[in-house]
Amino acid sequence: MAKKSKNNTIITSLFEExxxxxxxxxxxxxxxxxxxxxxxxxxxxxxxxxxxxxxxNHIFPEIRTLSLFSGAGGLxxxxxxxxxxxxxxxxxxxxxxxxxxxxxxxxxxxxxxxxNCIDIREYFVNDIGxxxxxxxxxxxxxxxxxxRRAAGVLGTxxxxxxxxxxxxxxxxxxxxxxxxxxxxxGIVGAQNGEAWKEIKDSFSAIGYKLHYRILDAADYGVPQxxxxxxxxxxxxxxxxxxxxxxxxxxxxxxxxxxxGTAVYGIDVxxxxxxxxxxxxxxxxxxxxxxxxNYSFYTKEMGHPNPVFSxxxxxxxxxxxxxxxxxxxxxxxxxxxxxxxxxxxNRYFTYEEFKRLQTFPDDYHISGNRQVALHQxxxxxxxQFARMLALSIxxxxxxxxxxxxxxxxxxxxxxxxxxxxRALTTYYRKKAKEAIAxxxxxxxxxxxxxxxxxxxTAGFKYTEDVDDGQYHVDxxxxxxxxxxxxxxxxxxxxxxxxxxxxxxxxxxxxxxxIVMSINAKSWFDVTFMWRVLDRQLIxxxxxxxxxxxxxxxxxxxxxxxxxxxxxxxxxxILEAILSGEVVSINVSTSELATKWNVQDAQVLDxxxxxxxxxxxxxxxxxxxxxxxxxxxxxxxxxxxxPMSVQLRxxxx
Numbered sequence: 001m002a003k004k005s006k007n008n009t010i011i012t013s014l015f016e017e018x019x020x021x022x023x024x025x026x027x028x029x030x031x032x033x034x035x036x037x038x039x040x041x042x043x044x045x046x047x048x049x050x051x052x053x054x055x056x057n058h059i060f061p062e063i064r065t066l067s068l069f070s071g072a073g074g075l076x077x078x079x080x081x082x083x084x085x086x087x088x089x090x091x092x093x094x095x096x097x098x099x100x101x102x103x104x105x106x107x108x109x110x111x112x113x114x115x116n117c118i119d120i121r122e123y124f125v126n127d128i129g130x131x132x133x134x135x136x137x138x139x140x141x142x143x144x145x146x147x148r149r150a151a152g153v154l155g156t157x158x159x160x161x162x163x164x165x166x167x168x169x170x171x172x173x174x175x176x177x178x179x180x181x182x183x184x185x186g187i188v189g190a191q192n193g194e195a196w197k198e199i200k201d202s203f204s205a206i207g208y209k210l211h212y213r214i215l216d217a218a219d220y221g222v223p224q225x226x227x228x229x230x231x232x233x234x235x236x237x238x239x240x241x242x243x244x245x246x247x248x249x250x251x252x253x254x255x256x257x258x259x260g261t262a263v264y265g266i267d268v269x270x271x272x273x274x275x276x277x278x279x280x281x282x283x284x285x286x287x288x289x290x291x292x293n294y295s296f297y298t299k300e301m302g303h304p305n306p307v308f309s310x311x312x313x314x315x316x317x318x319x320x321x322x323x324x325x326x327x328x329x330x331x332x333x334x335x336x337x338x339x340x341x342x343x344x345n346r347y348f349t350y351e352e353f354k355r356l357q358t359f360p361d362d363y364h365i366s367g368n369r370q371v372a373l374h375q376x377x378x379x380x381x382x383q384f385a386r387m388l389a390l391s392i393x394x395x396x397x398x399x400x401x402x403x404x405x406x407x408x409x410x411x412x413x414x415x416x417x418x419x420x421r422a423l424t425t426y427y428r429k430k431a432k433e434a435i436a437x438x439x440x441x442x443x444x445x446x447x448x449x450x451x452x453x454x455x456t457a458g459f460k461y462t463e464d465v466d467d468g469q470y471h472v473d474x475x476x477x478x479x480x481x482x483x484x485x486x487x488x489x490x491x492x493x494x495x496x497x498x499x500x501x502x503x504x505x506x507x508x509x510x511x512x513i514v515m516s517i518n519a520k521s522w523f524d525v526t527f528m529w530r531v532l533d534r535q536l537i538x539x540x541x542x543x544x545x546x547x548x549x550x551x552x553x554x555x556x557x558x559x560x561x562x563x564x565x566x567x568x569x570x571x572i573l574e575a576i577l578s579g580e581v582v583s584i585n586v587s588t589s590e591l592a593t594k595w596n597v598q599d600a601q602v603l604d605x606x607x608x609x610x611x612x613x614x615x616x617x618x619x620x621x622x623x624x625x626x627x628x629x630x631x632x633x634x635x636x637x638x639x640x641p642m643s644v645q646l647r648x649x650x651x
Contacts, residue, residue, distance in 0.1 A: 008629040024243065024406025026251035027221070033403050039257050041264040044358045044383040045222060048081035051386070055083035055399070063397055064129070064172065066090075067113075068136030068167055072099045072365060073180065073374035074357070076110065077134050078385020082393050084133060086113045090123050098366035099375060109363065120166045133392070137380070138163040139181035144528035144625050147607060164199055171233075178239075180378055180388060181231040185214045208233035211241070213408075216416040217384040218326040222358050223262040223528035226329045226381060227416070230388060234396065242391040243406035249414050251406050259340070260323025263352040275346045279336050281318060281543065289434040290343040291322035291427050299507065301431045304438075307543045312551040316340070321348075325423075327356055336583050337340035358383035362587040372436045405478025409522060415511045442502065446509065446539050449474040455527040459613055461534065470524075472531055474500060480510045482535070484528050495519045498528070498565040498577070508541045508555065514563075522567060526637045545636060550635035552583040560635050571596055572605060576614070577635050585629050606630065606650055 019286045031038035034054065053227050063084045067076050070089040073096075080086055089110075101108040116123060125131075164181075181203075188196045203210055209231050220242070225342060232239045277285045277548045283293075284307065288296045293318045297307040317505050318472035319339025321327045327340040330353065340356070342348050349618035350369050354361065357488045358381045365372040391407065393399040408414075452468030462468075469488060474554070475481040485492075494516040501512045533545040542548050550557040560577045570643060575581050575594045592599045607615045615638050617631040625631065639646050 004237040006477065007040065024251060024404040026406075028252060030245075030403045030405075039261060041261055041266075042355065042361060043257075045360045045362075045388070047221075047292050048077070048360065048382065048386060051390070052081045054081065054402075055393075058400070059398060060393070061397060063132045063393075065133045066125075066128070066131045066170070067136060068134060068170065069163070070100060071096050072359075072379045073103060073110075073363075074359070074379030074382050075137075075180075075385045076100075076113075077137055077360065077363065077382035078380070078387075079133075079389040080110060081382070082389035083399075084135075084389060084393075086110050087131065088128060089114055090116045090120055090136075092117070092119050095367050095371050096173065096375060098411075099364065102331075102364040102366055111133075116480070120163060120170075123166075123170075125170065125173060128174070131176045133176050134167075134171060134174070134334035134395075135177040135182075136167065136180075138167060151593060154632075163442070165202065169382050171203070171208070175235070177394070178208070178232060178234040180392065181233070181520075183229050183231075185229045185445055185460065186226050188214075189547060203231070203233050203522055207235060209235075211239045213241050213414075215241065217381045217386075217416070218256055219247045219249060219414070219416060221245050221257050221383045222381040223257045223259045224328070224330060224356050225326050225416075225420070226384070228380070228384075229416070232388075232392065236412050237396065238411060239395050240346045240391070240407040242387045243408050243412070244414065245387060247416070248419065249412075249416075256326050258324050258328045259321050259356060260343075262355045263348070266349065266351050268349055268352075272349050273344070273346065277341060277345065277347065281337055283319065283347050283507045285320070285341065287438065288318060288320050289430050289435070290320050291423075292431055292434075293317055293319035293339065294337075295355065296431050296434070296618075301428070302435055303431075304435070304507075305540070307540075307547065309547040309557070311554070312547055314338075330377045332374050334373070334377070353377075357381050377646045393583075398428075442607050446476050447475055453527075453531065455523070457528055457611075459526075459530075459637075459643075459646070460638075461527075461530045463534065473536060474531075475495060476510065478511050480508075480513045480535070482515040482528065483511070484515070484524070484531060486518055486520060486524050486527075489518050489520045489524075491518050491520070493518055494564065495566040495567075496528070498525075499561055499563050500532075501559045503555075503557050503559055508548070516564075519567060522569065522573065522612045525567075525573075529613075529636045546634065546638060549634060549636075556583065558635075558636065569605075569608075572609075574626045576609075576632060579635055582632050582635050585625065585631050587628050588630065591630055602630070603651060610639070610646075610650065613639045614644070615639055615645050616650060617645065618650055620650055621645060 006091045028038055034050045037043055038049055059082050064087050065079060065084040067086055067089040070076055070091040074087050076089060089100055091100060094117065097115060102111045104115055106122055142570035149205055167181065200210060203518050211230055212229060212231040214227055214229050217224060246254045259601045284297060292306050294313050295304050295317060298310050299306040300310045316328060316331055319341065320330060321343055330340065331338060339347065353373055353376050357376050357379060359376065365375055391405060394401065394405050417474045450462050452466065452471050453461065453463045453470050453472055454465055454468045469486065469489060471485040473483045496519040497514065497516045499514055501510060513532065515528045515532060517524050519525050536542040536548060537544060548558060556579055562574060562577060572595045581591060581594050588599050588602050589604050595605065597605065609616050615633050617625065618629065619625045619627050
């Protein structure tokens with residue numbers, strides 16, 4: 001019994017050592033001590049200024065810091081405000097360099113910093129002097145979710161993916177006490193973990209012990225959910241990450257800093273207030289409840305007139321911010337419908353985006369609006385960086401502060417992933433309520449039509465042209481009939497007829513679609529598909545033909561077949577139309593067998609398919625694919641003038 005008691009005592013002691021839930025001051029207490037109006041508009045700016053003044057006035061040691069892959073300076077701002085002296089920054093892209101220069105020099109943010117606008121592979125540090133700390137994260141596109149979806153995780157096989165080796169080179173040369181390395185969390189799973197292993201081994205090989213966690217910026221006072229992998233490497237000693245300052249894992253359950261509060265008080269011009277989202281999908285924006293995206297218009301959400309297929313777009317497509325919560329991750333590059341969009345059905349202004357990323361109001365970002373927004377979206381939120389820097393100042397450099405900064409033990413688990421799942425449930429309920437309150441189903445503008453149209457070799461489709469190479473008749477009844485006529489073809493016979501039916505059910509008001517054309521080539525058939533695509537759009541039925549089919553990584557929702565076909569290469573197109581070789585990765589030999597051709601013919605046939613608008617991928621277009629692998633995502637041609645794949649070569 002005595003022995004058991006001793007063990008219980010040891011267990012209790014260990015629990016007390018690693019249970020950090022009640023250790024340290026809450027963010028509310030910290031901000032009160034530092035005279036910061038927590039969770040008011042722009043409070044991170046005040047926090048940064050007041051912390052820097054305190055640190056400078058209390059004789060903390062100089063921490064000479066080198067910034068690599070500096071971007072627009074998000075990490076630099078955070079570390080600077082916590083007393084780290086940014087000696088030099090290294091950045092290759094001109095727009096980022098211009099921003100760093102605007103904020104460097106006497107009277108500016110980085111008073112003593114030298115900006116090196118140079119390829120890091122050409123950067124050497126012969127005369128930089130002592131460096132105590134290094135910060136930065138190499139380009140993350142090759143490891144990001146966008147990279148995985150668009151082209152797979154390239155990882156270290158991409159030129160940008162090996163730039164971390166330059167980070168390691170400079171660490172080995174300068175031998176600072178430690179470093180902070182930031183990147184997307186997808187880096188952990190890239191190449192089945194091989195890239196992550198190489199990165200860890202490289203840092204360890206030069207004498208650094210690694211501490212790493214995936215953290216969400218919203219947990220640290222940023223009005224934006226942004227998950228990132230943070231690595232802190234030390235020559236000596238240990239390190240604990242800061243406990244979240246906001247959210248359910250914070251001391252005192254401090255509420256998140258929400259988007260509505262963050263942008264409050266910013267002067268928005270009448271022009272910006274009236275900057276309604278127009279274009280192809282603009283009419284759909286108004287009905288989307290704040291916090292939801294294009295998925296509001298899907299069958300799975302219960303919409304009576306679903307325009308989009310489930311998971312067919314990125315989560316930020318038509319995403320409307322919820323003023324009562326942090327926004328989703330702001331992306332570096334966005335299109336016309338890339339969110340976050342303002343809850344008032346407009347675009348956020350440049351000044352509002354700065355607040356959502358916690359850039360100081362007086363921080364200068366170079367370039368026009370588009371260039372500036374790209375820089376903001378590509379940055380580490382400064383407030384996130386501040387809390388990381390503060391914990392390093394305390395634990396590595398011995399900062400003595402007027403408060404106790406709460407820290408995480410290695411055993412503390414964070415809840416942001418489960419919280420995200422709870423949000424999904426919340427917004428599903430919100431979508432259901434919004435759909436129930438729709439005054440009426442969206443009007444379908446179906447009507448019979450006759451018109452002339454053209455399709456260029458670059459797949460630009462145009463209707464209602466006087467000298468169109470095609471004449472089209474559209475008839476709606478129980479079925480949709482699309483009859484096309486190539487005016488350059490002397491034959492009046494419908495040489496190609498295609499029938500399209502739902503696998504089970506669909507929401508368009510016909511039983512099936514029948515398309516016919518007096519085709520003299522497969523390009524004529526591509527034109528016929530493009531007519532169908534356009535009819536779905538202009539009649540408010542679907543966003544495009546892809547939405548009728550569903551995203552290619554899921555089971556197709558339509559059945560297609562040739563009712564008649566007199567063209568050469570029918571066997572090849574029939575295998576595609578039936579779905580036999582579609583939406584799956586197949587080898588050259590498998591594809592040759594399905595097409596009844598020799599292996600050596602597959603490449604030429606793939607190139608031919610590209611000329612008639614079919615998307616075809618291989619190792620040359622998508623390097624993550626195996627050398628002997630092919631992918632045709634859809635049963636129908638999808639290439640348009642703006643298609644990324646159109647500009648890639650198959651050989």
